[in-house]
Amino acid sequence: MAGKSKRQIILEAAARSFRDKGYQATSMRDLADAISxxxxxxxxxxxxxxxxxRDICFDNANRFLSGMDDIDGQNIGPLEKIKALIELHIQVATEDITSVTAFNDEWRHLEDPDLSAFIQLRRNYENRFKKILETGMQTGVxxxxxxxxxxxxxxSSVRWLYDWYKPERKPxxxxxxxxxxxxxxxxxxx
Amino acid sequence: MAGKSKRQIILEAAARSFRDKGYQATSMRDLADAISxxxxxxxxxxxxxxxxxRDICFDNANRFLSGMDDIDGQNIGPLEKIKALIELHIQVATEDITSVTAFNDEWRHLEDPDLSAFIQLRRNYENRFKKILETGMQTGVxxxxxxxxxxxxxxSSVRWLYDWYKPERKPxxxxxxxxxxxxxxxxxxx
DNA sequence: AAAGTACGAATGACTGTTCGTAAGAAAAAG
DNA sequence: CTTTTTCTTACGAACAGTCATTCGTACTTT
Incomplete structure (x- = not known):
């Protein structure tokens, strides 16, 4: 029932440490200590x-991209698409806080060619989002x-959700x- | 006419490097190289x-706090205060991009007691802002x-301005x- | 017997910082 | 205007520490 590979355990501990201290400030000894x-x-x-x-960054990038595929592929109006996208961001940001943090803040420590690839993915995502916005403006909605x-x-407004969202808090x-x-x-x- | 102290030159180069690579990834040798x-x-x-x-973080914190003092001290309604505060954030974020970056992303590498003091300042600022919002809701505006x-x-939505704002770009x-x-x-x- | 995993020790590179020293500018004294 | 002293600054060398990673070896599970 445990089922978690040691690799997965390492990745999760790393995501947590990257969130708390940053990629550069996380040493492999820290990371090893955290999982004994x-x-x-x-x-x-x-x-x-x-x-x-790289694993953390691209895993999370793909969660956003496949969400975008789902939403943009549906036969609904631009307003509904935007609403769904906002909810996607909130969903991803709150269901796996640690990974998203790493994804938001630490991707710049990727080395080329991964860095370029990641930026490319990000740009594509943003362009698709922007196109939906433009359609909405043209149709007057x-x-x-x-x-x-x-x-x-x-x-930006949803990007920092992980920063202040506390699952146990009031709202x-x-x-x-x-x-x-x-x-x-x-x-x-x- | 130059008038810039070497200390100031170092601080500015550091802010730029912290923005590009982060505090931890900026070595003193990198920093020295950048200014020969x-x-x-x-x-x-x-x-x-x-x-x-510390200098970079607290300098920028004070820019926000003194802005808050100005605005909150005026005899205007909550809506006008909020508008002024949003414009303050846009102003600060765009007039000194590098410092604000460091201020936003790198403050967590402060060491105690500075770290605690900084968090305290930030919390105070947020509470004052929140009080203005609450007043606006109570008065129905x-x-x-x-x-x-x-x-x-x-x-959050203004926090990432420095990330995508390019002074020379179209909008x-x-x-x-x-x-x-x-x-x-x-x-x-x- | 084979494969997978954990470990200690070691590697070379890099870290922030200190120190003694030498060159230059500014100030003081002649 | 000189000469001497003081202050500021830049540098190379060295420090103790940390970094990610490798390797040989032993233990455990297939």
Whole structure:
């Protein structure tokens, strides 16, 4: 029933440590300590520290991209798509806080060619999002504004969710989701 | 006319490097190279690497706090205060991009007691902001929502400005300021 | 017998910082 | 205007420590 491979355990401990201290400040000895191993033993399960970061970053990138595939493929209006995308971000950010942190803050410590590949993925995602916004403005369902400004204001506001969201705190997840989407959609429309 | 002390030059180079690579990944030798010095020479002008970070973080914290003092002290309604605060964030984030980056991302590498002091300053700022939001909701000028959710959504959306704002790019600063404040205020009201 | 895993020791590279020293600028004294 | 003293700055060498990673070896599970 345990079923978690040691590799997975390492990845999760790494994500947690990257969140708390950052990639550079996390030593392989710290990481090994956290799961009661010695640093040299880690290398029986992973190839390098950089490989850990790469796995975390691209795993999370794919969660966003496959979410985008789902939503953008549906036959619904741009407003519904944007609402679904905002909820996707809230969903991903709250269901696996540690990974998303690493994904948000630590990707810049990737080394080329991974760094370039990651930036490329990100850009693609943003462009698809922006296109949906533009469609919404053309069909009149959104207030015409600069789509870049709208896009980044949107993305930024959900990007830091992991930073202040505490699962045990008062405003429950449902309330948060409802109020954030409401605030942003009201801001975009009319 | 030059007038820039070497200390200031070091601080600015450090802010730039912290933005590009992070505090931990910036070595004193990197930093010295960037301004054509040797690492040991830096210590004629600064006390330690940690002191550089402290200066950058608290300098920027004070810019926000004194802005808050100005705005909160004026005899205007909560809506006008919020508008002014959003514009303050946009102003600070765009006029000194590098410092704000360090301020946003690198403060967690402060060591105690500075770390605690910084967190305290930040919390005070957020509480004052939250109180303005609550006043606005009580007087009916803002839609009643959870003030914490509203606060962080607001702060987050301007927090990442430095990340995508490019002074030379198409949407000019005036347009950006106008559209962001419009989007957020529309989202909060009614 | 074979494969997978954990460990200690060692590697070379890099870290922030200190120190003695030498060169230069500024200030003081002649 | 000189000469001498003081202050500031830059540098190379060295420090003790940490870093990711490798390797040979032993233990455990197939």
């Amino acid at each position: 191993l010695k640093a040299s033993s880690l290398y029986n399960h992973i190839g390098s520290k950089q490989e850990i970061l 959104l207030t015409p504004t600069d789509p870049t400004v709208a896009l980044y204001t949107l993305l 429950g997840l449902d309330l948060i989701r409802q109020q954030i989407t409401s605030l942003l959609l009201k801001g975009l429309c009319q | 010095l040797k690492a040991s020479s830096l210590y004629n002008h600064i006390g330690s690497k940690q002191e550089i970070l 803002l839609t009643p929502t959870d003030p914490t959710v509203a606060l962080y959504t607001l702060l 000019g600063l005036d347009l950006i300021r106008q559209q962001i404040t419009s989007l957020l205020l529309k989202g909060l009201c009614q």
